[in-house]
Every structure is written in structure tokens, then in C-alpha cells.
Amino acid sequence: MSKTLVPAGTLYRGREGQWSWVAHRITGVVIFFFLLVHVLDTSLVRVSPEAYDAVIASYKNPIMGLGELGLVAAIVFHAFNGLRVIAVDFWKQGPRYHRQMLWGVVGLWAVTMIAFSIRHLSHVFGG
Amino acid sequence: MAVPIIESPRSGRVAPEYSRTSSSRGNFEMIAWLFMRLSGAILVVLIFVHLWTSMVAGDGINGVDFGFVAGKWASPIWQIWDLTMLWLAMLHGTNGVRVIINDYAEKNSTRMGLKAVLYASTVVIVILGTLVIFTFDPCPVIDGVAHVAEYCPTS
Ligand code: HEM
Numbered sequence: 481m482s483k484t485l486v487p488a489g490t491l492y493r494g495r496e497g498q499w500s501w502v503a504h505r506i507t508g509v510v511i512f513f514f515l516l517v518h519v520l521d522t523s524l525v526r527v528s529p530e531a532y533d534a535v536i537a538s539y540k541n542p543i544m545g546l547g548e549l550g551l552v553a554a555i556v557f558h559a560f561n562g563l564r565v566i567a568v569d570f571w572k573q574g575p576r577y578h579r580q581m582l583w584g585v586v587g588l589w590a591v592t593m594i595a596f597s598i599r600h601l602s603h604v605f606g607g
Numbered sequence: 608m609a610v611p612i613i614e615s616p617r618s619g620r621v622a623p624e625y626s627r628t629s630s631s632r633g634n635f636e637m638i639a640w641l642f643m644r645l646s647g648a649i650l651v652v653l654i655f656v657h658l659w660t661s662m663v664a665g666d667g668i669n670g671v672d673f674g675f676v677a678g679k680w681a682s683p684i685w686q687i688w689d690l691t692m693l694w695l696a697m698l699h700g701t702n703g704v705r706v707i708i709n710d711y712a713e714k715n716s717t718r719m720g721l722k723a724v725l726y727a728s729t730v731v732i733v734i735l736g737t738l739v740i741f742t743f744d745p746c747p748v749i750d751g752v753a754h755v756a757e758y759c760p761t762s
Contacts, residue, residue, distance in 0.1 A: 529754050
């Protein structure tokens with residue numbers, strides 16, 4: 481029986497490592513642009529209490545509520561995966577367990593997001 | 608005949624033309640790399656507590672209004688907390704986006720232009736945010752009208 485050689489790709493390209501990098505990059509940029517807006521709207525506290533309360537009130541609807549959920553999902557992923565990147569770089573066994581750690585990140589992210597979704601959506605839709 | 612001795616690649620002096628750090632750039636990229644990891648580790652704590660106080664504790668997001676901000680910034684601890692978070696997140700995010708621009712914008716003029724916009728936005732946002740935290744007034748008087756809240760002095 482001859483074994484056909486199928487290139488498995490490199491260790492990195494097209495595998496978990498690359499996809500987690502793509503996700504880390506996209507979430508990083510999304511959080512950055514949000515942060516610019518977040519500082520601008522918070523700055524309205526220096527204009528007047530009414531101006532700040534008006535813009536915050538305009539966020540209190542289901543669409544913005546779901547947007548907030550997505551944003552928290554992005555931050556939580558970027559944070560957990562960032563800790564994984566740090567572990568890969570500084571922990572002796574890091575590169576060896578990078579894939580297992582990614583599933584750890586995804587698992588922790590899912591648990592955190594389920595708990596947060598219940599809390600946040602009950603505020604958004606519960607009035 | 609003696610066996611030739613092959614030195615390991617990293618031993619001895621590195622010829623200048625093979626040096627990885629040019630003298631003009633110094634080791635900026637290495638410092639930036641280290642900063643991303645250090646600031647990231649600190650930001651996890653700063654941001655998770657920030658999200659907890661504003662979106663989970665109490666009435667969650669429904670509790671956020673001017674009074675909520677005033678209550679928080681009445682304490683110097685939260686002022687320092689938010690100030691640190693502002694600076695670290697902005698520098699971390701700016702450096703991250705700088706790397707991404709370097710990766711994708713191949714044309715010199717495009718790259719320079721995008722980075723100029725990036726740095727200008729960073730300076731504006733960091734200065735604005737810092738000023739807002741330090742000049743915040745929980746009981747402002749606007750056009751002679753005093754803000755009314757239970758924590759504000761009456762008269
Ligand atoms: C919550 C805590 C955070 C942690 C643990 C974290 C961790 C990291 C790490 C370790 C990197 C470097 C990745 C690399 O060099 O390959 C990184 C990149 C990046 N981070 Fe964060 N970060 C956090 C928060 C933030 C925030 C708040 C922003 C936005 C303001 C942000 C935006 C970015 C961007 C744009 C990159 C560049 C991504 C890339 O080059 O692909 N991060 N983060």
C-alpha cells in the first residue's frame with residue numbers, strides 16, 4: 481500500500497494558529513474604532529448632563545443592546561486570546577500547547593458570553 | 608588532519624551588515640512587541656472590572672447616566688483607573704493598528720498618510736479623554752442654570 485503524500489500545510493498556515501490570528505486582528509481593530517467613539521461620547525459629560533444623558537438614552541434600544549453584546553464578545557475573545565499569545569511567547573511549554581490553549585480560550589469565551597448574555601439581554605429587553 | 612571546527616551561528620561578534628537592529632531605529636520594534644504584551648496583561652484587569660461595574664453590577668447598562676459617571680469620578684481611584692485604561696488602551700490599540708497598516712499598505716505615500724491620520728486621532732482622543740477626567744464637574748452651572756441632583760449643593 482503506497483502512502484500518498486498530501487501536504488498538510490505548514491504548522492501555521494490555514495490552521496488554528498492562523499484563524500485565531502485573523503480573529504485577534506479583526507477584534508483588535510473593531511475595539512480600537514469603538515474606543516475612539518466611546519471617548520467622544522463620554523466627553524459629552526463635559527458639555528452638559530443633558531447632552532450626555534441624551535446620547536446614552538439613544539443607545540438604550542434593542543439594536544444598540546445587541547451591538548453592545550457583540551462588542552463585549554469581541555473584547556472577551558481578544559482578551560483571552562491575547563493571554564494565550566502571551567503564554568505562547570513566554571511560557572516554555574506555550575508553543576507546544578498553543579492549540580489546546582486555543583480551545584481553552586474558546587471554551588472560556590463561550591461560558592463568559594452565555595453568562596453575560598443572560599444578564600445583559602435581560603436588561604436590554606426586560607426594560 | 609584536524610577536524611574543522613564549525614562555530615555555532617550565534618557565537619562571536621556579529622558583522623555590522625548582519626545586525627538585525629539598525630542604529631537609527633534602535634530596538635523600537637522590540638520595545639513595542641514587549642509593550643503589547645505588558646499592556647495587554649494589565650488591560651484584562653482594567654477592562655473586565657470596567658465592564659463589570661458598567662454593564663453587570665446593579666442595573667447593568669440601564670444604570671448608566673450622568674449621575675453614574677459623577678458617582679464614579681467622585682473617587683480618585685476610579686479617576687486613576689479610567690485614566691490608566693485610556694492611555695494603555697489607546698497606546699496598545701494605536702500600536703496594533705500601526706502594525707496592521709505596515710502589513711497591508713505597501714505604497715509609501717498611502718502608508719505614511721494612514722499613519723499620520725492614526726497618530727493625529729490618537730493624540731486628540733488621549734488629550735480629550737485626559738482633560739475630561741480631570742476637569743469633570745458633577746454639578747455644572749450652564750448659562751446660569753445649576754444642575755439639579757441630590758448630591759449637588761442647593762442655593
Ligand atoms: C483586554 C485585554 C487585551 C489583551 C490581553 C490584548 C492582547 C494583545 C496582544 C498580546 C497583542 C499582540 C499580538 C501580536 O503581537 O501578535 C494584541 C494586538 C492588538 N490589540 Fe490587543 N489586547 C487587549 C486589549 C486591546 C484593546 C482594548 C484594543 C483596542 C483599543 C486592542 C487592539 C489590538 C490591536 C489593533 C492589535 C494588533 C493586532 C495584530 O497586529 O494583528 N487590544 N493584543
